Amino acid sequence: MATLKESPLKLDGRRLRTAYSQLLQRYGPQHWWPADSAFEVMVGAVLTQNTAWSNVERAIQNLKAIEALDLHQIDRMPPDELAQLIRPAGYFNVKARRLKHLCSFLRAHAGQLQPLSDKALRRAFLSVNGIGPETADDILLYAFERPVFVIDAYTRRIFSRLGMVPAHSAYEALRLAFERALGPDPELFNEYHALIVRHAKEACRKQPDCTVCCLALECDWAVQQHALA
Structure with a gap:
């Protein structure tokens, strides 16, 4: 009996780029990866x-x-x-x-x-x-400047709170979704991942501080918390 093939995860490229612009404006270039070789x-x-x-x-x-x-x-x-x-x-x-x-x-x-x-x-x-x-x-x-988007715990946390991805999406599904939505661009991927890490440490922590979050107005989690307050 044939099984249904799972639909690929889709992300809104426009919304992803808007979030990137907001993060870049907030924190500036991160100059990653910090290494000499x-x-x-x-x-x-x-x-x-x-x-x-x-x-x-x-x-x-x-x-x-x-x-x-x-x-x-x-x-x-x-x-x-x-x-x-x-x-x-x-x-x-x-x-x-x-x-x-x-x-x-x-x-x-x-x-x-x-x-x-x-x-x-x-x-x-x-x-x-x-x-x-x-x-x-x-x-x-x-190290090789290839157009591969890095997925980590910070990426899952931020974009699931924004309401853009399911919190427990598989690694490969998330990686491919980001790459398809943004197009092959190693410079963009480099800076975006660095900004995600910075934002997760400064605002979107495990216990987030939405008062300093540059993405709060577009964040499902922040809106729900405000409604419950």
Whole structure:
């Protein structure tokens, strides 16, 4: 018996761009990703899993202090030594193994990644032990400048409160919906994701402060809370 194919999630491109303009006006350009090289972006993408960026910065500084923020240095470093250097980022033993897997992958595919299509490059990074969709998309967008929209908890929070997406939408459905609605534009995706993170930290927190939210007038959640007050 044939099964019904689930309809793709659709987003209003005009409303998405309006929200982007409001966020950009409120916060200004964010100049992301804060890194000196594509490899540093990749390391940061692994380290930022389940932790705050301030912790990642401390771990990266530890690596830079001994000139070890280098593919070959990390690849050769004993796992326990690497784990202690990245300890501020949390889950340091797990992340040390993941960085090792990443370095082995990059060394094995030296010179082969840049020519790949966006889909093939994404599949390649998803094959690395410890790299899931969000980490892979961070790497594609910020290290390779590919038009891949990064979905994180902040994106779900903001756009579900705005009433634009279901709160529990699947990762791939959300990613594809943003990409279809906005069109392939890595510069826009870069800045938009950075602005989402900034807004989620300053206004649309777990306990939001709608009084300082530049999106409040278009936000279903804010309107409902005001009606209940």
